[in-house]
Amino acid sequence: MVEKLIIIGSGPAGLSAAIYASREGFAPLVLGGFAPGGQLQLTTKVENYPGFPEGVDGPVLIEQMMNQAKKFGTRFVYENAIEVDFSGKPFKVKTADKEFESECIIIATGANAKRLGIDSENKFMGRGVSNCATCDGAFYKGKDVITVGGGDTAMEDSVFLTRFAKSVTIVHRKDHFRASKTMQDRVFSNPKIRVIWNTTIAEITGDRSVTGVRLKNVLTNQTTEMKIDGVFVAIGYTPNTDIFKGKIELDQMGYIVPKDEVYTGIDGVFVAGDVADHFYRQAATAAGSGVKAALIAREYLQNLESNANKQ
Numbered sequence: 561m562v563e564k565l566i567i568i569g570s571g572p573a574g575l576s577a578a579i580y581a582s583r584e585g586f587a588p589l590v591l592g593g594f595a596p597g598g599q600l601q602l603t604t605k606v607e608n609y610p611g612f613p614e615g616v617d618g619p620v621l622i623e624q625m626m627n628q629a630k631k632f633g634t635r636f637v638y639e640n641a642i643e644v645d646f647s648g649k650p651f652k653v654k655t656a657d658k659e660f661e662s663e664c665i666i667i668a669t670g671a672n673a674k675r676l677g678i679d680s681e682n683k684f685m686g687r688g689v690s691n692c693a694t695c696d697g698a699f700y701k702g703k704d705v706i707t708v709g710g711g712d713t714a715m716e717d718s719v720f721l722t723r724f725a726k727s728v729t730i731v732h733r734k735d736h737f738r739a740s741k742t743m744q745d746r747v748f749s750n751p752k753i754r755v756i757w758n759t760t761i762a763e764i765t766g767d768r769s770v771t772g773v774r775l776k777n778v779l780t781n782q783t784t785e786m787k788i789d790g791v792f793v794a795i796g797y798t799p800n801t802d803i804f805k806g807k808i809e810l811d812q813m814g815y816i817v818p819k820d821e822v823y824t825g826i827d828g829v830f831v832a833g834d835v836a837d838h839f840y841r842q843a844a845t846a847a848g849s850g851v852k853a854a855l856i857a858r859e860y861l862q863n864l865e866s867n868a869n870k871q
């Protein structure tokens with residue numbers, strides 16, 4: 561059986577695309593992947609998604625989106641796509657034990673924030689540890705926070721966090737930043753920001769939420785305790801594009817290069833969400849691009865149908 565539309569990824573981008581496409585009658589198949597629901601499953605309260613003035617828990621928001629998509633006829637397979645073949649039509653998508661064919665594809669495989677790689681980071685994720693200053697900064701009014709990283713994102717996040725936090729301490733494992741000079745200047749001229757060089761976070765401590773960190777100087781191996789209310793990890797993202805290497809144009813960081821927002825350069829293969837966006841990285845922007853991809857997919861599928869009817 562050849563599917564009309566396969567959506568690879570079940571985060572806000574994939575689910576929004578699924579809601580639109582299923583409501584249009586295309587009964588899409590969503591491959592949910594290794595992390596069904598995507599990044600929002602990792603967070604507690606989302607306060608900036610439109611329609612929820614009191615905020616909504618990330619997993620609850622995702623469950624609602626999934627239910628809405630199912631209601632209109634979306635089907636889910638909670639497997640990873642491990643190989644794609646876009647060289648001919650219908651397109652082919654393989655999981656570990658199945659092979660699917662489809663007339664049209666929407667790629668919405670998202671990105672993963674790079675982690676510090678310590679156990680306590682996972683324990684406190686969403687409860688004092690965050691990868692998203694834009695999302696969670698407002699929860700830290702009058703508090704002391706740490707930012708980890710040395711690139712532009714870490715600088716930008718640190719400056720942004722000073723709008724809310726009493727103090728921002730940048731912890732960096734080297735003795736210099738790789739961020740642009742402009743961003744560094746903004747950091748060094750901000751009286752609320754200080755930097756601890758040559759240092760990593762050995763452990764994040766607390767009970768129900770973060771109350772401190774154990775820092776380790778990488779030159780002396782000495783550790784020190786520090787009281788803190790939040791840790792923002794800003795060491796970059798990895799887009800989930802391994803299976804598209806050599807098949808779709810990727811940029812230097814591995815993100816899909818979108819053309820006119822949702823086009824990939826392959827007729828019938830569209831893209832949505834964080835997998836093609838290293839700037840906005842928000843649930844609402846991912847959802848918005850999912851909607852755009854679904855509407856363009858509809859146009860593509862309708863054209864296929866009308867061409868077939870003419871023959």
Ligand SMILES: Cc1cc2nc3c(=O)[nH]c(=O)nc-3n(C[C@H](O)[C@H](O)[C@H](O)COP(=O)(O)OP(=O)(O)OC[C@H]3O[C@@H](n4cnc5c(N)ncnc54)[C@H](O)[C@@H]3O)c2cc1C
Pocket residue numbers: 568569570571572573574591592593594595596597598599600602603605606607608609639640641642668669670671672673686690691692695696800803832833834835841842843844846
């Ligand atoms: C801790 C945290 C808190 C956040 N808080 C907020 C917030 O408060 N507000 C906000 O707007 N944004 C927030 N964000 C950002 C937001 O979650 C992302 O911008 C959004 O989830 C991106 O959606 P997406 O659908 O593009 O990708 P993702 O959410 O990353 O979903 C990608 C999906 O693709 C699937 N996938 C990947 N590879 C494959 C494959 N090979 N085969 C099949 N499926 C695959 C994954 O399983 C996943 O389901 C937060 C992010 C994090 C990490």
